[in-house]
Every structure is written in structure tokens, then in C-alpha cells.
Amino acid sequence: MSRDPNCLFCKIVHGEIPSARVLETDRAIVILDVNPVARGHVLVVPRDHHPQLRDLPDELAAHAGSLLPRLTRAVVAATGADGSNLIVNSGRVAGQTIDHCHWHVIPRFENDPVDWPWPHEAYAGDEMGRMASQITRELGGDADG
Structure with missing residues (x-):
């Protein structure tokens, strides 16, 4: 098991x-x-200690992901929530404050004080196609892959 002796979550x-x-x-x-x-x-x-989501082995991410539906059902039922957010903050700029990858399951309620949704901006011209090509290239294959 990998561990960082200075990590709060470890x-x-x-x-x-x-x-x-x-x-x-x-x-x-x-x-x-x-x-x-x-x-x-x-x-x-x-x-296991992995600082960000991009550092996490696929198998460990799959295991954590397999817990989320049951966990979300339990949190919503236990709190009487109207919905939930599932969030991973990856990197300081994204709001990550502890450098150990983790998921947040947050119960949400009608008229709660959490400000959502984030602002959105549409792609212009062929930006979407170029971005899709760049990501596909980084994945090492084609989009069907």
C-alpha cells in the first residue's frame, strides 16, 4: 500500500x-x-495514496466508482435529500485542498445555499472538433476505442 506520511487522509x-x-x-x-x-x-x-485523479490506477478508480451508486442511495435516504452531487476536485485550481484523490458525495436540498450551476460557454466554430481530436490523440486511439 502506498502512503504519504504527511498526508491527512493517509x-x-x-x-x-x-x-x-x-x-x-x-x-x-x-x-x-x-x-x-x-x-x-x-x-x-x-x-492507497495517489495525489490526484489522473494519478489513480484504473482498477482503483473502478473500485471506488463501484461504491458510488449504493453510497449515494444511502446518503440520500439517510438525509432525506432531494438529490446529490458527486464531485472530484483534482488539483488546487479545481478546489482540491488535500493531495489524496477522493470523491465527495454531497446531499442536496431544494433551496439550499449551494450556488449551482457553474457558468457555461459554448464552443465556437471548429473548436469542439479540434478539442475532441486532441483528447482522442492523448487517449492513444480513436473515439470508438
Whole structure:
């Protein structure tokens, strides 16, 4: 298991810092966020240390992803929420404050104070096609792949 001795989440995973765990597997833990957006806000934290989503091995991402539907159903039912957000902040510019990849499951309520949606801007001209080509090239294949 990879670990960063200075990482807050690694310390939580290894029991050095207390947490309110709601689910544990051999690959991840799920804890209540100590500073929640809304009561019931949980974090899915892989046991292995990987700073950002792009650093996460596909198999570990798949495992964490497999927990999300059941976890979201439980959070919504337990809180009586009207919906939920699933968020991964990857990198400081995206709002990541702890350099250990993790998912947020946040219960949402009608008329809650969370400001959503983010602003959007349409692609102009052939920008969309160029961007799709660049991403496909980085993926190392074609779009059918």
C-alpha cells in the first residue's frame, strides 16, 4: 500500500486520526466530511495514496466508482435529500485542498445555499472538433476505442 506520511487522509486511513467511517473495503474507506457542505456529505478515500485523479490506477478508480451508486442511495435516504452531487476536485485550481484523490458525495436540498450551476460557454466554430481530436490523440486511439 502506498502512503504519504504527511498526508491527512493517509493518517485517517491508518487510524492515526479519528474519523466517522460509514463504509470500508479492502481498497477504500468512506467517511463523513468534518466540514460538510450539507449534513451527510461523505468522502470516498482510496487506501492507497495517489495525489490526484489522473494519478489513480484504473482498477482503483473502478473500485471506488463501484461504491458510488449504493453510497449515494444511502446518503440520500439517510438525509432525506432531494438529490446529490458527486464531485472530484483534482488539483488546487479545481478546489482540491488535500493531495489524496477522493470523491465527495454531497446531499442536496431544494433551496439550499449551494450556488449551482457553474457558468457555461459554448464552443465556437471548429473548436469542439479540434478539442475532441486532441483528447482522442492523448487517449492513444480513436473515439470508438
